[in-house]
Amino acid sequence: MPIEILMPALSPTMTEGNLAAWNVSEGDNVSSGDVICEIETDKATMEVEAVDEGVIGKILVPAGTEAVAVNAAIAVLLEEGEDASALDGYAPSVGGTTPAAALAAEAVAASAPAASATPASAPAPASTGSRIFASPLARRIATDKGLDLTVVSGTGPRGRIVKRDVENAQPGAQKGAAPSVASAHAAPITVDDPVFANMPDFEVVPNSNIRKIIAKRLTESARDVPHFNLTVDVEIDKLLQVRKDINEREGVSYKISVNDFIVKAVAAALVAVPDCNVAYTDNAILRFNKVDVAIAVAIEGGLITPIVKDAANKGLVALSNEVKELAGRARDGKLMPEEFQGGTFTVSNLGMFGVKGFNSIINPPQGGILSVGAGEQRAMVKNGELAIATVVTLTLAVDHRCIDGATGAAFIKELKSLIEAPITMMI
Amino acid sequence: MADTNFDLIVVGGGPGGYVAAIRAAQLKMKVALVEANHLGGICLNWGCIPTKALLRSSEIYHNMQHAKNYGLTVEGLGFDLDAIVKRSRKVSRQLNGGVGHLLKKNKVTVFDGYGKLNGAGKLHVEKDGKGIADLTSKHIILATGARARELPGMEPDGKLIWYYKDALVPDLVPERLLVIGSGAIGIEFASFFHTLGSKTTVVEMVDRIVPAEDAEISDFLLKSLTKDGMEILTSAGVKALKKGKGTVTATLEVGGKTEERVFDRVIVAAGIVGNVENLGLEGTKVKVDRTHIVTNEWLETGEPGVYAIGDVAGAPWLAHKASHEGVLCVEKIAGTKGLHPINPDRIPGCTYCRPQIASVGLTEAQAKDRGLKVKVGRFPFQGNGKAIALGEAEGLIKVLFDDKTGELIGAHMIGAEVTELIQGYGIAMELETTEAELMHTVFAHPTLSEMMHESVLDAFGRAVHF
Numbered sequence: 052m053p054i055e056i057l058m059p060a061l062s063p064t065m066t067e068g069n070l071a072a073w074n075v076s077e078g079d080n081v082s083s084g085d086v087i088c089e090i091e092t093d094k095a096t097m098e099v100e101a102v103d104e105g106v107i108g109k110i111l112v113p114a115g116t117e118a119v120a121v122n123a124a125i126a127v128l129l130e131e132g133e134d135a136s137a138l139d140g141y142a143p144s145v146g147g148t149t150p151a152a153a154l155a156a157e158a159v160a161a162s163a164p165a166a167s168a169t170p171a172s173a174p175a176p177a178s179t180g181s182r183i184f185a186s187p188l189a190r191r192i193a194t195d196k197g198l199d200l201t202v203v204s205g206t207g208p209r210g211r212i213v214k215r216d217v218e219n220a221q222p223g224a225q226k227g228a229a230p231s232v233a234s235a236h237a238a239p240i241t242v243d244d245p246v247f248a249n250m251p252d253f254e255v256v257p258n259s260n261i262r263k264i265i266a267k268r269l270t271e272s273a274r275d276v277p278h279f280n281l282t283v284d285v286e287i288d289k290l291l292q293v294r295k296d297i298n299e300r301e302g303v304s305y306k307i308s309v310n311d312f313i314v315k316a317v318a319a320a321l322v323a324v325p326d327c328n329v330a331y332t333d334n335a336i337l338r339f340n341k342v343d344v345a346i347a348v349a350i351e352g353g354l355i356t357p358i359v360k361d362a363a364n365k366g367l368v369a370l371s372n373e374v375k376e377l378a379g380r381a382r383d384g385k386l387m388p389e390e391f392q393g394g395t396f397t398v399s400n401l402g403m404f405g406v407k408g409f410n411s412i413i414n415p416p417q418g419g420i421l422s423v424g425a426g427e428q429r430a431m432v433k434n435g436e437l438a439i440a441t442v443v444t445l446t447l448a449v450d451h452r453c454i455d456g457a458t459g460a461a462f463i464k465e466l467k468s469l470i471e472a473p474i475t476m477m478i
Numbered sequence: 479m480a481d482t483n484f485d486l487i488v489v490g491g492g493p494g495g496y497v498a499a500i501r502a503a504q505l506k507m508k509v510a511l512v513e514a515n516h517l518g519g520i521c522l523n524w525g526c527i528p529t530k531a532l533l534r535s536s537e538i539y540h541n542m543q544h545a546k547n548y549g550l551t552v553e554g555l556g557f558d559l560d561a562i563v564k565r566s567r568k569v570s571r572q573l574n575g576g577v578g579h580l581l582k583k584n585k586v587t588v589f590d591g592y593g594k595l596n597g598a599g600k601l602h603v604e605k606d607g608k609g610i611a612d613l614t615s616k617h618i619i620l621a622t623g624a625r626a627r628e629l630p631g632m633e634p635d636g637k638l639i640w641y642y643k644d645a646l647v648p649d650l651v652p653e654r655l656l657v658i659g660s661g662a663i664g665i666e667f668a669s670f671f672h673t674l675g676s677k678t679t680v681v682e683m684v685d686r687i688v689p690a691e692d693a694e695i696s697d698f699l700l701k702s703l704t705k706d707g708m709e710i711l712t713s714a715g716v717k718a719l720k721k722g723k724g725t726v727t728a729t730l731e732v733g734g735k736t737e738e739r740v741f742d743r744v745i746v747a748a749g750i751v752g753n754v755e756n757l758g759l760e761g762t763k764v765k766v767d768r769t770h771i772v773t774n775e776w777l778e779t780g781e782p783g784v785y786a787i788g789d790v791a792g793a794p795w796l797a798h799k800a801s802h803e804g805v806l807c808v809e810k811i812a813g814t815k816g817l818h819p820i821n822p823d824r825i826p827g828c829t830y831c832r833p834q835i836a837s838v839g840l841t842e843a844q845a846k847d848r849g850l851k852v853k854v855g856r857f858p859f860q861g862n863g864k865a866i867a868l869g870e871a872e873g874l875i876k877v878l879f880d881d882k883t884g885e886l887i888g889a890h891m892i893g894a895e896v897t898e899l900i901q902g903y904g905i906a907m908e909l910e911t912t913e914a915e916l917m918h919t920v921f922a923h924p925t926l927s928e929m930m931h932e933s934v935l936d937a938f939g940r941a942v943h944f
Contacts, residue, residue, distance in 0.1 A: 186910030188885050195883070206816070214885070214910055 185212035345394030408444035492519020494788030495621030498804030595758030624789035664747035775819035836900035839888035855937025870894035884912035
């Protein structure tokens with residue numbers, strides 16, 4: 052019997068994706084592990100490998116198709132000894148209702164459990180990096196309702212999600228978040244809006260998935276999160292000297308950037324002021340035990356925020372290498388979901404463009420974001436005399452629901468002192 | 479002067495009260511337990527445990543009677559009722575002593591007397607009509623249990639008309655026995671005396687025996703007992719009992735007709751009433767409804783600081799329900815986080831007649847009343863190798879799943895050793911398994927528990943061995 056290859060779920064929240072490209076054609080032999088196609092999700096393009104071996108009998112969803120539902124059949128694989136006649140009378144399954152055996156494709160990004168998922172199981176939560184504890188019954192009810200278990204709070208033993216937690220939850224609900232107020236807003240403007248008639252001719256650039264996500268999330272943040280900003284100038288002459296000393300050591304292959312130092316300092320400052328390493332929810336403020344720093348990286352058509360996990364416990368060299376490696380893959384669109392989803396705090400640096408200082412919009416549910424301007428020599432008054440110092444302007448934006456002014460100030464003061472005396476970062 | 483102020487006072491030392499007291503002691507509370515009769519309560523002294531001891535004797539007797547079936551020869555088979563009863567009392571005594579030891583180990587102060595509320599946060603303890611202590615505590619748990627309902631004109635006399643306490647220490651095996659009521663208590667005594675040779679008649683008011691069980695289980699038991707020679711009269715009543723010399727003439731009403739029948743003994747097992755008298759409830763906000771104290775899901779009564787658990791707080795009258803309520807009540811008082819009220823749909827129940835009955839969750843009728851669409855699976859003991867090898871091929875396991883979610887919502891069993899099987903389903907329910915996990919579970923062969931697997935498979939049309 053021909054095996055259906057299904058649209059894989061590359062993250063727990065993924066419901067659809069774009070089929071970007073086919074790497075195989077009908078009639079090609081494939082064996083387990085061969086890359087057969089590329090799927091574009093919210094933020095990344097991922098390669099899908101074949102799980103079974105056989106001959107591609109038919110490609111059901113052509114390359115370039117948008118919004119293909121998870122679990123929809125995208126191709127059919129003929130097993131050994133079968134030929135195209137096996138497809139006579141074949142009708143593809145539709146998303147979400149296919150039998151277990153048909154789940155033949157598996158994303159590189161998702162780990163093994165996804166491949167063996169039966170219709171009874173929720174999508175494997177592997178790509179979030181942590182296991183979701185939920186009873187089998189809760190999982191099944193959630194699947195039937197289309198409910199994302201990652202946003203459900205468990206009330207069973209040790210926070211296990213049980214029947215009562217999912218029975219009344221609504222699909223699309225956010226863990227602890229305020230109810231959506233979208234209906235209160237004006238309808239979004241579209242291409243055919245008359246206002247454009249009196250404007251110059253234009254080229255229509257369709258919104259990519261990533262553009263849609265940026266638009267949606269940052270609109271929500273700017274609208275729903277009460278931001279306030281704290282600005283401070285930081286002298287980096289000492290830091291530059293330390294950086295020079297480190298980078299000019301003989302025989303070393305690393306090159307640590309000023310931004311690496313700042314990321315390291317942010318992590319250390321958040322450890323010192325844990326009340327800024329938080330997320331706001333309606334029932335509680337979540338204070339994280341580790342600092343995962345997200346770093347805004349510009350990529351073609353948008354931006355993405357790869358995450359340096361547990362940055363406070365990483366040395367400068369390890370941190371620097373990790374940032375470079377993540378940023379490189381981010382630009383190639385090769386990040387896995389768990390590498391850019393999450394993070395407890397973001398650093399955004401526009402210094403390389405000569406920007407002196409700026410305000411950023413928080414990436415919820417994070418509690419804060421630091422904007423880093425250009426390092427430049429400025430005239431400073433020190434001890435009543437004019438002096439020259441290399442200065443960077445840092446602007447902290449925080450969510451006032453969980454971080455108050457004095458708390459934010461404590462953080463930025465700690466950050467300034469760490470950067471100005473970089474040796475203290477080693478403590 | 480002994481200390482009289484406690485963090486918690488528990489009135490009643492049965493399976494609800496003593497477990498509550500121990501749990502409270504574990505939570506570092508200073509606890510007093512007031513018990514007038516026996517530590518361990520009815521369960522341990524006059525209920526669950528001594529009846530199991532009696533029924534074990536009758537079970538072995540039954541097996542010996544059927545020794546031939548197993549290729550064995552027994553000569554001079556008989557029994558000594560006195561020795562059977564002595565063994566049963568000894569078992570109770572042993573456990574009663576055990577409870578005393580546990581309370582001592584946990585530093586619970588035990589007061590031997592009757593407790594009575596005496597104003598907010600106060601309890602007066604009396605022994606033989608004399609006050610022996612006045613205790614104070616912010617929290618008082620009433621765990622005074624229940625007793626047999628006495629029918630007017632059929633009060634126990636300890637001679638001809640027995641209630642459970644008399645039936646536990648019988649002086650003879652009656653030749654002709656009438657049992658009024660076919661709930662767990664009535665049917666267990668009927669089973670015991672019938673096995674020992676009484677010609678037994680059971681009268682049940684409603685249209686089926688063991689009416690709390692699934693109707694299919696009632697039917698199965700009816701057939702089994704009838705085949706065994708027991709007389710079962712359903713939709714029937716006893717209008718009057720007339721005591722004679724060593725016999726009782728009962729006026730039975732069956733199918734609209736009355737008839738008089740002569741019995742040597744009568745056992746009355748017609749329900750339970752809560753022990754709510756002389757507790758000082760008058761003038762408090764504690765509400766009593768049909769002899770039971772009304773509580774909310776956290777076992778709190780209408781009176782702040784007064785709680786009620788176990789039989790006195792209402793059905794189901796089961797020791798394990800009382801213990802569980804005791805623990806929940808105490809943990810709530812202690813402010814333990816993450817507590818949830820007891821889910822009555824997950825309390826198992828066991829009846830030790832022959833064949834045994836065990837169940838947990840909804841009956842098929844209850845599920846339909848709730849508007850649930852159910853998938854039903856059944857598996858007979860005849861299809862199980864171990865059951866046949868044991869010579870116990872009579873029985874049935876029935877399971878109910880919610881058709882929509884695959885939730886296991888009920889399990890009903892009848893047959894050998896099912897009381898030891900039911901907890902498998904109890905755990906499955908509490909862990910919220912669906913049929914998928916039960917199907918994936920490897921059940922050991924050869925065991926009776928394989929029928930639990932097959933019954934699940936059957937609900938989805940996949941039973942292998944039948």
